[in-house]
Every structure is written in C-alpha cells, then in structure tokens.
Amino acid sequence: xxxxxxxxxxxxxxxxxxxxxxxxxxxxxxxxxxxxxxxxxxxxxxxxxxxxxxxxxxxxxxxxxxxxxxxxxxxxxxxxxxxxxxxxxxxxxxxxxxx
Numbered sequence: 059x060x061x062x063x064x065x066x067x068x069x070x071x072x073x074x075x076x077x078x079x080x081x082x083x084x085x086x087x088x089x090x091x092x093x094x095x096x097x098x099x100x101x102x103x104x105x106x107x108x109x110x111x112x113x114x115x116x117x118x119x120x121x122x123x124x125x126x127x128x129x130x131x132x133x134x135x136x137x138x139x140x141x142x143x144x145x146x147x148x149x150x151x152x153x154x155x156x157x
Contacts, residue, residue, distance in 0.1 A: 091154075098150050102143055109139065 110129045112140045114121045131139065 094150070098147070102146060105142070105146075106139055109135075 066097055078088075080092070082088050108125065110131070111121050112133070113131075114125050114129060118125070
C-alpha cells in the first residue's frame with residue numbers, strides 16, 4: 059500500500075486456498091495448538107499495549123488513544139520487550155519443546 063492508495067482500496071482474499079496444514083496425528087491437537095498460539099499472540103500484544111500505556115502515563119501523566127497509537131518505542135524499549143517476549147514464549151511452550 060502506498061501513500062496514494064487508500065486503506066479501503068486494498069482487497070484481501072476472503073478464503074485461503076488449499077487444505078489446512080496438520081502436524082499431529084490427532085486433528086484436535088492441531089486445533090488446540092492453533093488456539094494456544096493465537097491466544098499467546100493476543101496476550102503478547104496486550105502486554106505491549108499495556109507497557110505503552112504505562113510508559114506514557116509515567117512520561118506525560120495522561121494517555122489518549124491517539125498517543126497510544128502514535129507511540130514509537132526507542133531501541134532500549136524494543137530490546138526490553140523482545141527479552142520479555144522471548145522469555146514468555148519459552149515459558150508457554152516449554153513442555154512442547156521438551157518432547
């Protein structure tokens with residue numbers, strides 16, 4: 059998308075093509091792993107957004123949706139977040155990686 063292309067002009071496919079990939083013999087395990095990965099991703103995103111809110115409150119004493127959306131973390135913050143994310147993913151998937 060370019061600066062000249064409005065966001066609503068982009069058309070994404072409504073359906074994926076081909077069969078859904080499977081990794082385990084039991085399809086229920088694949089479904090549970092998909093659920094776990096999606097939930098883990100959502101928690102991670104909410105954690106970063108909360109971190110943004112906390113940093114803005116410390117810095118400015120107030121927060122708005124606009125300041126949250128426009129916040130750009132500096133490299134030190136990105137590094138902190140990456141370290142948290144790495145530890146989080148390792149905790150969540152520790153049993154899966156052990157097998």
